Amino acid sequence: MNPIFAGLPVSVFEVMSALAREHDAVNLGQGFPDDPGPEDVRRKAAEAVVDGWNQYPPMPGIPELRRAIAAHYRHWQGLEFDPDAEIMVTSGATEALAGALLALIEPGDEVVLFQPLYDAYLPLVLRAGAVPRFVRLEPPHWRFDEALLARAFSPKTKVVLFNNPLNPSGTVFGAEDLALLAGFCQRFDAIAVCDEVWEHVIFDGRRHLPLIDVPGMRERTVKIGSAGKIFSLTGWKVGFVCAAPPILRVLAKAHQFITFTTPPNLQAAVAYGLGKADAYFHGMRRDFERSRDRFVGGLRALGFPVLDAQGTYFVNVDLAPLGLNEDDESFCRRLVAEHRVAAIPVSAFYAADPIRSVVRFCFAKRDQTLDAALDRLGGALKRAA
Numbered sequence: 103m104n105p106i107f108a109g110l111p112v113s114v115f116e117v118m119s120a121l122a123r124e125h126d127a128v129n130l131g132q133g134f135p136d137d138p139g140p141e142d143v144r145r146k147a148a149e150a151v152v153d154g155w156n157q158y159p160p161m162p163g164i165p166e167l168r169r170a171i172a173a174h175y176r177h178w179q180g181l182e183f184d185p186d187a188e189i190m191v192t193s194g195a196t197e198a199l200a201g202a203l204l205a206l207i208e209p210g211d212e213v214v215l216f217q218p219l220y221d222a223y224l225p226l227v228l229r230a231g232a233v234p235r236f237v238r239l240e241p242p243h244w245r246f247d248e249a250l251l252a253r254a255f256s257p258k259t260k261v262v263l264f265n266n267p268l269n270p271s272g273t274v275f276g277a278e279d280l281a282l283l284a285g286f287c288q289r290f291d292a293i294a295v296c297d298e299v300w301e302h303v304i305f306d307g308r309r310h311l312p313l314i315d316v317p318g319m320r321e322r323t324v325k326i327g328s329a330g331k332i333f334s335l336t337g338w339k340v341g342f343v344c345a346a347p348p349i350l351r352v353l354a355k356a357h358q359f360i361t362f363t364t365p366p367n368l369q370a371a372v373a374y375g376l377g378k379a380d381a382y383f384h385g386m387r388r389d390f391e392r393s394r395d396r397f398v399g400g401l402r403a404l405g406f407p408v409l410d411a412q413g414t415y416f417v418n419v420d421l422a423p424l425g426l427n428e429d430d431e432s433f434c435r436r437l438v439a440e441h442r443v444a445a446i447p448v449s450a451f452y453a454a455d456p457i458r459s460v461v462r463f464c465f466a467k468r469d470q471t472l473d474a475a476l477d478r479l480g481g482a483l484k485r486a487a
């Protein structure tokens with residue numbers, strides 16, 4: 103068996119979900135919304151199953167969806183993509199990431215990764231034969247600088263895998279961060295694989311800035327999106343990849359032999375959804391922002407030191423200033439067992455040298471769920487202090 107996968111321990115996500123079930127806890131560990139997603143988009147999918155095409159769709163995705171993705175990114179991010187040569191539909195962002203890494207990396211290449219990192223990245227990078235080089239981000243700002251990048255990039259760097267907005271920290275990187283990273287990509291002739299699945303889930307009037315739009319990056323960036331996050335339909339696993347033709351051609355070869363296609367009915371519904379009026383997207387952001395504010399207000403009232411939550415479904419608390427006698431994982435285990443609320447220790451998102459004081463909660467839940475969690479969290483800090 104391959105030791106990279108055989109050697110992977112049971113993830114903390116599985117452990118926390120099992121403990122949440124065992125203790126009948128409010129589960130704020132898992133990152134999916136309570137909301138069922140927009141009804142019109144779900145109806146389109148149902149109609150497409152009943153009345154539409156259910157055989158293999160074209161390998162790069164149905165033309166309506168590729169055109170809808172191009173129009174969507176032109177409208178929202180000012181980007182121009184040729185739907186026939188620069189856009190491909192995949193089975194979730196995860197397939198897009200796996201395909202991009204398999205297609206771009208040769209054994210021995212180096213890949214720059216930012217910690218905290220999404221759990222799929224490292225096994226995929228290692229399985230593709232690359233050597234990971236980590237940039238370690240820290241609370242409260244989770245930002246990188248010239249010195250951190252200089253330590254990670256080398257002449258062997260082939261790819262930098264960049265998640266913006268960043269899960270788990272909820273950081274939205276701005277123009278200065280992107281310009282710095284773009285400079286390193288160009289200096290070291292590296293390709294940026296940009297996981298932008300959270301591009302629409304950003305708050306307080308922020309704008310998502312895609313790295314592919316930074317001067318010099320158009321020909322060396324792979325932009326990855328996910329309908330699952332745009333429409334709060336995380337189970338759909340419809341992803342998109344946008345890249346210049348010489349890159350996309352190679353990524354398409356990987357996609358051809360991983361999944362080949364993605365369910366055509368879901369593609370049709372996503373094509374419809376991407377064309378929805380701006381009000382839908384602003385409303386979605388407002389709703390999540392309201393949940394964030396409700397939960398953050400409650401946490402602060404209980405004395406939790408809450409970090410800035412600029413995007414994603416997550417908010418983090420940094421336990422360090424409280425001087426508790428436990429790390430993030432022990433805290434989460436105690437929280438689920440004694441207070442019946444499940445959260446995720448952020449150390450799980452580090453492959454090396456973890457930050458051990460930060461805990462992630464998902465706030466994309468109904469008011470009653472958030473209020474129930476806050477009720478239960480009442481004694482959590484008092485008893486530990």
Ligand SMILES: Cc1ncc(COP(=O)(O)O)c(C=O)c1O
Binds near residue numbers: 133196269299331339
């Ligand atoms: C950073 C990041 N990338 C990728 C994914 C997975 O996207 P998909 O469900 O489209 O594969 C997630 C899901 O939480 C995520 O947070």
